[in-house]
Amino acid sequence: MTPPISCSGRIAFPADDLARIGREHRGLVALRNTLVHHFLEEHDLRTEDGCLLARQALTAAINRVARAHADLQTCAADMEQARSTMAEYLASPEFHDWIVHERVPWPVTTIAQALVDAASELAPGGWTSVETALSWFLTRDPGERPDDYGCRSWRQVIHESGLFDLQVRKVDGRPRAWYGPRIPRFW
CATH class of the missing domain: 1.20.58 (Methane Monooxygenase Hydroxylase; Chain G, domain 1)
Incomplete structure (x- = not known):
């Protein structure tokens, strides 16, 4: 039921x-x-x-x-x-999918918007360190958590949302995750 x-x-x-x-x-x-x-x-x-x-x-x-x-x-x-x-x-079909199939409507979630806001403030038009973005975001809304959206980590939110590209780069010899808002492609 x-x-x-x-x-x-x-x-x-x-x-x-x-x-x-x-x-x-x-x-x-x-x-x-x-x-x-x-x-x-x-x-x-x-x-x-x-x-x-x-x-x-x-x-x-x-x-x-x-x-x-x-x-x-x-x-x-x-x-x-x-x-x-x-x-x-x-x-809308998005709402139906959310309720019936439990598919998160990522574009309208607080967590996805926060990642967009962090990226635009910390690295407008470029790539943002996931670690830096999380520090920035957690000072503004510490109650927002990936597990509220069925994800185990912020990197999973970035991946699952489909709204961002994710890269791993070496920083000081250690792998670090970086993300950037995905630009819609029209071809």
Whole structure:
């Protein structure tokens, strides 16, 4: 029997953005309360000048609400795009192979991306010592381990992923592993 799969998601904002969004929404609530409870007190609708000021206040309120609505629509569209992308991936042959045949989808794994990042920072466009890359990576994400992906070593991850070329070079008379991101070939 196949074990059940659970998936969850969350929206995370940087602290500054979250504070700004909170201020904007508290401001909208205050605007609503002012319009509902104090608008008639603040605007004399019995005079032409009072009506013009009331109209300006309502126009400003409508514009403010419209901007907030547009922001929410953008957020909703982004969430729909994320949902659609996830649904597309869940329907892909790669996902099927991962779940049914336990084939790791290497291009989307944290460990493969970390190896790409290490290679691009330590030796852009060239070869990177596996040992140096691992030291670099383990300071950034020590919890990532090859056995989480069914591999016994980092060299096996590099080999199994198919995303890198692997070489053994002599350094100070000792064999050392080096890797480089594989360049797609179109012939």
